[in-house]
Amino acid sequence: xxxxxxxxxxxxxxxGQLSRNWRVERIARVERTILRMALYELKFRDxxxxxxxxxxxxxxxxxxxxxxxxxxxxxxxDSALTTLGIRK
Numbered sequence: 001x002x003x004x005x006x007x008x009x010x011x012x013x014x015x016g017q018l019s020r021n022w023r024v025e026r027i028a029r030v031e032r033t034i035l036r037m038a039l040y041e042l043k044f045r046d047x048x049x050x051x052x053x054x055x056x057x058x059x060x061x062x063x064x065x066x067x068x069x070x071x072x073x074x075x076x077x078d079s080a081l082t083t084l085g086i087r088k
Contacts, residue, residue: 004040011039018076031069034060038077042084050086
């Protein structure tokens with residue numbers, strides 16, 4: 001997505017805040033890409049409900065990520081809701 005690339009620095013800053021124990025570069029490429037797309041949708045797309053963005057990210061992580069990817073993605077995105085002030 002071009003929009004994700006345009007906001008990558010801001011998205012990565014947020015991702016770095018959320019993943020306190022992991023540097024962004026250390027997150028597996030698949031999970032990092034999924035998280036970037038979901039964080040873009042949460043932060044910049046008011047037309048996509050937060051739960052939809054999170055559920056889609058979890059499903060992508062289950063399909064394409066490592067065994068623990070869906071739990072990792074879910075945890076980070078749940079934290080993002082609080083950080084961004086989005087109601088659950």
